[in-house]
Amino acid sequence: MRIVVIGQKWLAATVAADLAAAGHDLHIIAPNAEDRLAVAAHALGVPLSLHGPGRRLDGTAIPPCDLAVAAHCHVFLPAEARAAARHGVIGYHPSLLPLHRGRDAVWWTIHNGDPVTGGTVYRMDDGYDTGPIVAQEWCFVRADDTPASLWRRDLAPMGQRMLGGVVARLGEGGALPETPQPELRPRLGPLEQPASLGG
Template sequence: MNVLLTGQKAFGAAVFEMLQRMGCTVCAVSAPALREDGVREDRLRAAAERAGVPWIHPGTLRPETVPAGTDLILAAHSHDFVGRRTRMATTYGAIGYHPSLLPRHRGRDAVRWTIHMKDPLAGGTVYWLSERMDGGDIAAQDYVFVAPGETVDSLWREKLFPLGLTLLERTVKDIAAGVIRREPQDETYATWEPSWERPPANRPELDLIGTLPSGTRVSRKAARS
């Protein structure tokens, strides 16, 4: 299966290695050129460069930049919005990993809000990207307990990072075998929290989406914070 991987940092690089281990062909990678320090090369970009995989600058992922024959777009710690026309340029569409039990904690800082709101449970969700940011059908999901004294970093590194790899591997294997799992999110339980001191996600196909998904509510706690 030919996969276009969009993402960044350690998680993106780990997913890149996972796809190669599975025998998938990573036909292109969309990742920042540099890390947040502006000096060192982004880990996913570096992994793609070492493997000779074509690089797409983030923010320029469009139907015309998707390589011919791409079966699936996979978003791994990506902050770019993958628009409908871009998804339609592939065989199956696009999936992404979100570090929460969707539809809870939609938004860019799900792990931080999980800790901030003192949730006893956290989790990860692989979902189908759609015109609703973080609102697409669920392909795979599992939970973890949030231990007393858990931090944003420990919850991500020790629990949600490895859970994401497990769920993504399972989903990619299913799709390659022709097994497509899609369960609509229950909007009754949906929450949306704002980014924590970061700019909103880039949405190059803004004409195809709304500001917030229909039926999605903003958490009252988030609004007061």
């Protein structure tokens, strides 16, 4: 398949290398020439585009392709950009969506004392981490974890494995399952109780 990889750092570079090794035809979009993803593009000998420091990708930035894969991606991909990919854009988010949407998901996991977390591959839409879920995996959070240790030990390798698995399934002709994200229920305050619990 012709795949565009958008992202940065270790996760995006590793995913790109895996996809190239699997025989896919890649085009890479990285934030700058020094990023590990850009370095990987040169090492792999594949086309490279740089999107610069902005938070929104230009509508024509993604070339026509079968699929776009967002790995450690911190830019918004508008509908006109996503439309260039025949099978859309899938992304990896390091939480069990809909929990901890946004850029600081791993920090919030540690800050909230979550005992369990995980990763989600989802189809990107017009929201921030709101698209339908394609795949999820979970892991335990250790008592002494920091955001960095949790990311490096479990969540980044999980993203590499999950994105590769989803792409392989699509490449074999399998349809990607899509489950809408459930609505988050607001937390009850200390003096609030559900009516069914009584007083």
